[in-house]
Amino acid sequence: MRFRIAIAEDDAIQSDLLQSTLSGEGYDVSAFPDGQAALEAIEAGKTRVDVLITDVSMPRLDGLKLTGALKQSRPDLPVIVVTADASVENAVSALRAGAWDFLTKPLEVELLLPCVRRAVERQRLTRELKEVTASVPASESGLFGQSDTMRAVRELVTRVAPSGASVLVHGETGTGKELVARALHSQSPRASNPFVAINCAALPASLVESELFGYAKGAFTDARAARQGLFVEANGGTLFLDEVAELSLDNQAKLLRALQERSVRPLGSNSEVPFDARILAATHRDLETEVEAGRFRQDLFYRLNVIRIDLPPLRDRGMDIVHLATRFLTGVCERDGRPALQVPADVAQKLLAYSWPGNVRELENCIERLAALARGTEVALADLPDGIRLHERERFAMQVDAAEEVVTLEELEKRYVLRVLQLVKDNRSRAAQMLGIDRRTLYRRLEGWGLPTERADGADAAAAAGAAS
The missing domain is CATH 3.40.50.2300 (Response regulator)
Structure with a gap:
């Protein structure tokens, strides 16, 4: 339009x-x-x-x-x-x-x-x-977003869910890997049976075996009664191994044996206990690199990586950031029983410009803060955390994966010029030389963007005077 x-x-x-x-x-x-x-x-x-x-x-x-x-x-x-x-x-x-x-x-x-x-x-x-x-976009799977990358993730989840194949979910911390695992379970024939999740990074190496495989009565000092492990607890359903790359090589070997035999031996027991659970795993690490470095077993990698789902970082999801922010804000207001709050354009621009190293989890935390501090019908720019409110894009990138990520040529030129100025430590003369334009043209550009044309330390003026002499 x-x-x-x-x-x-x-x-x-x-x-x-x-x-x-x-x-x-x-x-x-x-x-x-x-x-x-x-x-x-x-x-x-x-x-x-x-x-x-x-x-x-x-x-x-x-x-x-x-x-x-x-x-x-x-x-x-x-x-x-x-x-x-x-x-x-x-x-x-x-x-x-x-x-x-x-x-x-x-x-x-x-x-x-x-x-x-x-x-x-x-x-x-x-x-x-x-x-x-x-109309905040919704999804039965809980995987929200209208970007091409998230549409592709939802489509792959729908195709893979009915299968019993193992799935490896890869993505940065906070991107929603457990949501993908739950979506796979809820859309599978096993949906009415247990979904059991364990964070492998949160368990000491000495406790992994007893948690996964269980133990018999008297297996160790405090084992006053037998306890079934998570493999058996997930029988008929799904077992989700989050941050699987954090397992020690010794525990990786024991996990591999359980996956191959489809049975586990509880600590202190002489008998095998069969299980029937679909195995889903997730990691923020590049497992192929971990395999090459000898930190992850290659045979276990092949067992887990039958189908791989890659979750995009939030910074690459364009307007999904605003969609999610609006959804989180609606949820907070409903939870607290308060009138609905809106996300104004200036706040949305800052949310879109930030790189979100903590991904969706960090965004949700940010929205909680904005809602708690809001005094009117909108959340306020001043209430954003300083790291987000004062953030300026440092990376100049040409990649565009969705229509909503397209910027005007004027904006593209501005970002590039500012990045060059940053690289030359704000030396206007050097920046003009690198850009292939004269200083006057650069100054006109900066004036048009409402930016100062001279460095505060007067270095450009000195350089110009030196050149004239």
């Missing part, structure tokens, strides 16, 4: 120039001769408007009053105020009235278009947030 820009400008020449420029960029454009005409059309719904560009000095209703009126009736509409008076007083008045941004005449295309694109991007995100709030 094309975005529509409205223009309120009494100067016909300036209005025509703006219409021509914006239409050439692919926007639908509506023009109004003054603020009153624009306000009446927008509030009456006669025209859909995504961004408004308004002059300040106009007959009937000036730009500041128009901005203030729309702030009340259309608080989500970005308004870009344009004036020939570049005084600080005018800029402050525009921002107080609710302006999205403030530009001065004569308008420079290099400044106008990035400003419009940022406003349009905010509108796009706001619109998507409303759609998410209206």
Whole structure:
């Protein structure tokens, strides 16, 4: 869908120039001769408007009053105020009235278009947030998300679940590996039987055998009664071995024997106990690398890795981050019996920009914090943990796996230029040289993004003076 820009400008020449420029960029454009005409059309719904560009000095209703009126009736509409008076007083008045941004005449295309694109991007995100709030994506499997990678995971789970084959789930910590295991169990013929999970990393090596295989009465000092192990406890159902790569080589050998024989020998017993359980395993490690390094048995790897399911890290799931945040927020509000809270666009942008090393678990923790600190109908940017609120992308990547991850060329250029500046420790002259442009062009770009053109230590000025001499 094309975005529509409205223009309120009494100067016909300036209005025509703006219409021509914006239409050439692919926007639908509506023009109004003054603020009153624009306000009446927008509030009456006669025209859909995504961004408004308004002059300040106009007959009937000036730009500041128009901005203030729309702030009340259309608080989500970005308004870009344009004036020939570049005084600080005018800029402050525009921002107080609710302006999205403030530009001065004569308008420079290099400044106008990035400003419009940022406003349009905010509108796009706001619109998507409303759609998410209206209908949070759900899944019977508990594996939520609309990204291509999560759709593929759900499809593979559905195909594999009816089988009795062993499955290895691989993914970073906090990506939801146990959710995949539970989904495989719940969609299998074994769903009415036990699902038994054990975290191999949480057990001391000396206790693994007794937990998995059980023990007979008197097998050791505190064994006052016999106890069946988890293999037998999961009989008829599913046994999930989480973080299986953390098992010692000795315990790996015992696990392999149990999988081969489909029976276990409890500690202190002379007899074998058969079991019938589907085996699912998970790890955050690369087991093939562990095998090559001699830390994981190759034969056990082949037993477990009949089918492999790879879970993507949260940072690679695009708008799923916002979908999950909204779902978690809804759950917290229902649990605490409080009115529903919304995720505003500025918070969503920060959530999307963060790398989430703790994945879904970290996101859920973050949403709990936001909900606890919320004072209105929305969670607040200021309440985000500092690590997320102050985070800036450090990695420049060209990979795009889903439509919602696509950014504008302007945004792509900005990220790349900022990354180059970071690599050269903010040396503008060196950055311009690496980018193949002159310093003036780089300065114009930085001005257009609202960034300082000179280093605080004056190194660029010194470099320029040295070059001139």
